[in-house]
Amino acid sequence: MQLSPVLAATGTYPFVRLEEAKRRLAAKGVELIDFGKGDPREETDPLIRRALVESIEPLSSYPLAEGLPELREAVAGWCRRRFGVDVDPETEVIPTYGSKEAIFHLAQVLLDRDSDKTLVLSTEPGYPVYDRGALFAGADVERLPLFEENGFLPDLDGIDEETWSRTAILWINYPNNPTGSVASLEFLERLAALAAEHDFLLAADEAYTELWFDEPPHSALEATDRSHVAVFQTLSKRSSMTGYRSGFVAGSPELIAALRQYRPTVGTAPQEFVQRASVVAWNDEEHVERTREIYRRKREVLLPALAQKGIRVAGSEATMYLWLEVPAGESSEELAARLLEQGLIVSPGTFFGPSGEGYWRLALVPTEAECERAAEILERML
Numbered sequence: 001m002q003l004s005p006v007l008a009a010t011g012t013y014p015f016v017r018l019e020e021a022k023r024r025l026a027a028k029g030v031e032l033i034d035f036g037k038g039d040p041r042e043e044t045d046p047l048i049r050r051a052l053v054e055s056i057e058p059l060s061s062y063p064l065a066e067g068l069p070e071l072r073e074a075v076a077g078w079c080r081r082r083f084g085v086d087v088d089p090e091t092e093v094i095p096t097y098g099s100k101e102a103i104f105h106l107a108q109v110l111l112d113r114d115s116d117k118t119l120v121l122s123t124e125p126g127y128p129v130y131d132r133g134a135l136f137a138g139a140d141v142e143r144l145p146l147f148e149e150n151g152f153l154p155d156l157d158g159i160d161e162e163t164w165s166r167t168a169i170l171w172i173n174y175p176n177n178p179t180g181s182v183a184s185l186e187f188l189e190r191l192a193a194l195a196a197e198h199d200f201l202l203a204a205d206e207a208y209t210e211l212w213f214d215e216p217p218h219s220a221l222e223a224t225d226r227s228h229v230a231v232f233q234t235l236s237k238r239s240s241m242t243g244y245r246s247g248f249v250a251g252s253p254e255l256i257a258a259l260r261q262y263r264p265t266v267g268t269a270p271q272e273f274v275q276r277a278s279v280v281a282w283n284d285e286e287h288v289e290r291t292r293e294i295y296r297r298k299r300e301v302l303l304p305a306l307a308q309k310g311i312r313v314a315g316s317e318a319t320m321y322l323w324l325e326v327p328a329g330e331s332s333e334e335l336a337a338r339l340l341e342q343g344l345i346v347s348p349g350t351f352f353g354p355s356g357e358g359y360w361r362l363a364l365v366p367t368e369a370e371c372e373r374a375a376e377i378l379e380r381m382l
Contacts, residue, residue: 006135010128018347021340033370033377035362036345038177038320042240042294045287052244052277063269066260067095067248071275074282075233075248082209083219091253094260095275097268099207099234099247102259103129103171106203106230107137109255109262111168117200119166123154124353125178127205130171139168145355152181152315156190164198175208175217175318178352178361182317185218192223201255202229207247210238210288212318213296227252237320238288239281246270246278295320298364298371305375309382314359322362323349327382332360342377 018036025032066072072089079087087093096102107120111134120134124143131141142163144154154172172191174183188204195202204220220229234247249259263269270278281287302322306313312325326332332348339346347363349356366374 004136010132010135018345022345025340025343030341030343032343032345033366033374034345035364035366035374036347037365038237038363039242039365040237040240040291040320041365041367042291044240044244045281045284047284047287048239048241048277048281051280052273055273055276057273061272063272063275065094065263065269067093067269068272068275068279071095071279071282072248074279075250078282079219079221079250082216083221085219085221087221087250088253092256093248093250094256094263095270095278096232096234096247096249097270098236098242098245099205099232100129101266101268102247102249103127103203103205103232104133104136105262105266105268106201107134107139107169109258110201111137111139113138115168117166117168119163120169120171121159121163121167122171123173123176125349125356125359126171126173126352127177128352130203130205134169140166143353145353146176146179146181147355148314152176152179153183153187156194164194164200167198167200169201169203170195171203171205172220173205173207175212176315177208177319178321178347178349178356178359179314179323180316180319180321181323182212182217185222188218188220189223192220192225192229195228196225200228204229204231206231207234207237208319209233211292211295211320213292213299214317217318221250230255235278235281238291240291241278241281244270244274244277246274246281294368295364298366298368301368301371302362302364302375302378305378306382309379311378311382320364322364324360324362326358326360332357335360339377339381342381344374344377344381 072093075093076087076089120139122130123146134141146152209217221231230251235241315323336348347361349359
């Protein structure tokens, strides 16, 4: 059977390898504490769960791509309260099946392979789905390295005019996975202006804007000119709703109209009972504040143990992740393998791209008690 060469070239998704290692160790009876995958294990708020149950009707029908009007209104209201921006719920918002599928499909909607603009820029270390979606759409992909000396921001001055002229999409992710760094409003304004000047889409994956510890992060929606800006949001991290698969894209009327045309083809509209639960989630901030406090406590359990062993924290201003420097004399994969044998599952920086070497990531998803046990293991192992 003939397979897509793009599928063969992408190889195994890194976290599939982690799952295989987890099964191997579990079979040996090793007690595992999993800091690898960023899948929240906090309970979804009871108000949200109740709304979902109460919305299940005896008769089921296909959900429409444009989503329920009340969900689009809830999203627009949240954008207004959270970022002080007005988005039109009729023309500038579309619900999505989480954000991952929408991220993957974006290049299918925007890329014209017969044009001169076939380049998709992304950043690394980073989420691999930006690149994979672009490659399956037939795009050229170039990754912009994120270095600590630049605050884990891409070097915009290092991009030449010829590259800008070929760019169809530039992906950013702030607060950033895996580094936990944040972007200033000034940086977002500059990128939005470059997108308008060079006629590309600034695609901002903002899955982690609600997991912060000091100051609330900014959104690309706050840019003065957002004509070439699209923001991808999700309830997965904000509301611990990964399994619900519910998010949205906010962008220009032209982009949203294109997504409305495209998305029925791939059938990725959230179920209506999930949409109605999502209305409750976007309209409530109390459960988000509680979630932030849970992550803060787990973070504060681990930081002293890491500091005691001389492990330097890099970035990590926001998100559910700690981005840590690897001890001298070890690679990130060697460190991850050593900790794995003791039952601690962590992600080597190279899972996210070559610029991730020298770092490792902890996802703060285990319980507070598990974090306390992990701190003891780290003090013994490092």
